[in-house]
Amino acid sequence: MKLDGKNALITGAGSGMGRATALLFAREGAKVAAIDIDEKAATETASQIERNGGKAVAIRADVSVEADAKQMVETAVQRLGAPGVLFNNAGIEGESAFIAKMTADAFDRVIAINLRGVFLGMKYVLPPMVDAGGGSIINQASIAGMVAVRGGAAYSAAKAGVIAMTRVAAFEYARYNVRVNCICPGGIETEMAKRIRRGAEPDPKAVRRISVLGRMGEPEEIANMALFLASSDSSFATGAPFVVDGGWTIS
Numbered sequence: 474m475k476l477d478g479k480n481a482l483i484t485g486a487g488s489g490m491g492r493a494t495a496l497l498f499a500r501e502g503a504k505v506a507a508i509d510i511d512e513k514a515a516t517e518t519a520s521q522i523e524r525n526g527g528k529a530v531a532i533r534a535d536v537s538v539e540a541d542a543k544q545m546v547e548t549a550v551q552r553l554g555a556p557g558v559l560f561n562n563a564g565i566e567g568e569s570a571f572i573a574k575m576t577a578d579a580f581d582r583v584i585a586i587n588l589r590g591v592f593l594g595m596k597y598v599l600p601p602m603v604d605a606g607g608g609s610i611i612n613q614a615s616i617a618g619m620v621a622v623r624g625g626a627a628y629s630a631a632k633a634g635v636i637a638m639t640r641v642a643a644f645e646y647a648r649y650n651v652r653v654n655c656i657c658p659g660g661i662e663t664e665m666a667k668r669i670r671r672g673a674e675p676d677p678k679a680v681r682r683i684s685v686l687g688r689m690g691e692p693e694e695i696a697n698m699a700l701f702l703a704s705s706d707s708s709f710a711t712g713a714p715f716v717v718d719g720g721w722t723i724s
């Protein structure tokens with residue numbers, strides 16, 4: 474098993490890619506802190522892990538709130554032990570609006586969760602991770618941090634910020650044996666994607682525009698990349714954005 478003896482904190486673990494990653498990490502031997510603003514959803518993920526014979530705790534936290542970020546790390550350390558892996562995955566799509574129509578509050582909310590939340594997760598996990606001798610941090614960015622998406626000024630800015638902050642964190646903490654990478658998914662079929670489509674089925678023409686493979690990605694296909702980055706399989710990778718986008722950005 475690739476994560477035997479490791480403790481992994483995963484934010485946004487109540488749904489989508491966070492839940493898929495929590496389940497995969499547990500199957501690979503990690504003890505998992507399933508963190509989410511939606512306590513019921515986090516508990517469901519932790520229960521699924523325990524039903525499969527794994528070890529997990531559910532923690533409610535809003536990653537954009539500093540006291541919550543501090544408490545989620547403290548609780549995870551108390552319940553599981555020193556953190557070896559952090560997947561800073563929680564995020565929201567926010568409102569889609571052209572810049573002149575986007576409210577400053579809507580802009581701030583996306584930045585608070587998708588960028589500040591990633592900063593706070595790293596800020597509070599790094600001290601115990603460094604004390605434990607190192608680890609792997611994975612931040613959830615997006616292709617939207619690399620290419621323009623109409624209506625996504627706040628979202629794209631936050632995700633580009635995550636890519637930039639990942640490089641800084643990798644540079645600062647390499648000396649402490651901490652690797653920091655980020656994932657840039659393309660269109661992945663999750664609750665977020667369904668909300669963006671307002672519940673409609675994926676339109677095959679629209680899907681072909683964002684994927685040369687002609688389909689949406691599955692959450693498990695991102696979980697597999699997170700596992701690679703969490704494990705020693707990626708021991709020479711740090712500071713890098715890992716694109717998993719069905720070829721969105723090649724065409």
Ligand SMILES: NC(=O)c1ccc[n+]([C@@H]2O[C@H](COP(=O)([O-])OP(=O)(O)OC[C@H]3O[C@@H](n4cnc5c(N)ncnc54)[C@H](O)[C@@H]3O)[C@@H](O)[C@H]2O)c1
Nearest residue numbers: 485487488489490510535536563564615660661663664665
């Ligand atoms: N779905 C896509 O196509 C796609 C593409 C690229 C990147 N992403 C990113 O991947 C991540 C996961 O998205 P998903 O598609 O699995 O979405 P999702 O909506 O299925 O899951 C997101 C989870 O994050 C939780 N969450 C939201 N705000 C939170 C907060 N403030 N504190 C703690 N938890 C919070 C939600 O309750 C939910 O359980 C996000 O960062 C998203 O921006 C998604």
